[in-house]
Amino acid sequence: MVVESLRENQADRLFFALSDATRRDIVTETLDRERSVSELGRLYPISLTAVQKHVEVLVNAGLVSKHRSGREQLVRGEFNQLRRAHDLLNELESVWRARLERFERVLDESSGKEDE
Amino acid sequence: MTVWNVDKNAEAKTMVITAEFKTSITNVWQLWADPRLLERWWGPPGLPATFGHHDLTPGGTITYFMSGPDGNERFDGTWNVIEVDAPTRLVVEDAIVEDDGTPSDGNSMTRMEIDIEAMGDTTRMILTTHFDSLEGMEHAIATGVAEGMKACMSQIDALLAEAA
Numbered sequence: 001m002v003v004e005s006l007r008e009n010q011a012d013r014l015f016f017a018l019s020d021a022t023r024r025d026i027v028t029e030t031l032d033r034e035r036s037v038s039e040l041g042r043l044y045p046i047s048l049t050a051v052q053k054h055v056e057v058l059v060n061a062g063l064v065s066k067h068r069s070g071r072e073q074l075v076r077g078e079f080n081q082l083r084r085a086h087d088l089l090n091e092l093e094s095v096w097r098a099r100l101e102r103f104e105r106v107l108d109e110s111s112g113k114e115d116e
Numbered sequence: 117m118t119v120w121n122v123d124k125n126a127e128a129k130t131m132v133i134t135a136e137f138k139t140s141i142t143n144v145w146q147l148w149a150d151p152r153l154l155e156r157w158w159g160p161p162g163l164p165a166t167f168g169h170h171d172l173t174p175g176g177t178i179t180y181f182m183s184g185p186d187g188n189e190r191f192d193g194t195w196n197v198i199e200v201d202a203p204t205r206l207v208v209e210d211a212i213v214e215d216d217g218t219p220s221d222g223n224s225m226t227r228m229e230i231d232i233e234a235m236g237d238t239t240r241m242i243l244t245t246h247f248d249s250l251e252g253m254e255h256a257i258a259t260g261v262a263e264g265m266k267a268c269m270s271q272i273d274a275l276l277a278e279a280a
Binding site: 061062086088089090092093095096097098099100102103105106107108110111 | 135143
């Protein structure tokens with residue numbers, strides 16, 4: 001199923017993005033305020049190109065977003081947004097679990113009638 | 117018995133629920149196709165749903181409202197019917213509606229794909245819900261929980277009394 005593999009890819013990207021200590025740190029560092037790529041470059045003992053690659057991986061996983069401001073590339077952590085979506089989905093799961101319990105009950109009642 | 121699998125993707129704002137029922141595919145389909153059956157399970161206890169217009173054809177619409185016992189709470193909903201392939205597939209999109217029940221701008225908030233498969237003695241239903249926005253999710257939750265567990269417990273009590 002196309003939807004299935006799409007979801008798996010997204011999960012893969014998320015796990016891959018979070019599998020690296022520098023990338024996890026970039027997410028943390030950009031949660032409170034936006035930081036430019038060059039500013040992030042000064043935080044780690046790696047090349048600016050390597051930082052840019054890390055940022056790209058995080059953007060693809062939806063963990064940070066990138067905005068251009070003048071000549072600067074600003075990076076912002078999107079984890080709060082993700083966390084909020086996660087919480088909402090948990091609530092929604094409860095809604096649907098209850099709804100499907102009712103679904104099954106109505107199903108039992110309506111198919112019972114047919115069998116009689 | 118019902119077998120559950122719930123797959124949530126916060127990034128894609130998508131949830132996939134798989135449920136299995138010991139009944140025929142036709143019976144499962146009827147719970148979506150018959151508005152009188154649909155309204156018996158769609159709304160939570162304390163906020164029952166009433167389906168008005170129910171045109172299950174591509175391009176058709178389904179309208180419903182949910183209201184609390186004191187009439188203070190009321191939610192109106194409209195689904196745009198996107199795909200119908202009885203008894204295996206139904207796709208609807210939730211439209212934002214105004215207080216009078218008409219779609220306000222036609223924007224889709226929620227897309228719901230229902231896939232039903234016959235699995236021998238049982239029937240599997242795969243429900244994929246996709247949200248465009250966090251607001252869409254909040255709306256779905258608001259119309260789904262109503263008075264929450266308290267009302268749910270009273271419903272269970274009522275059912276137990278009925279069964280006894």
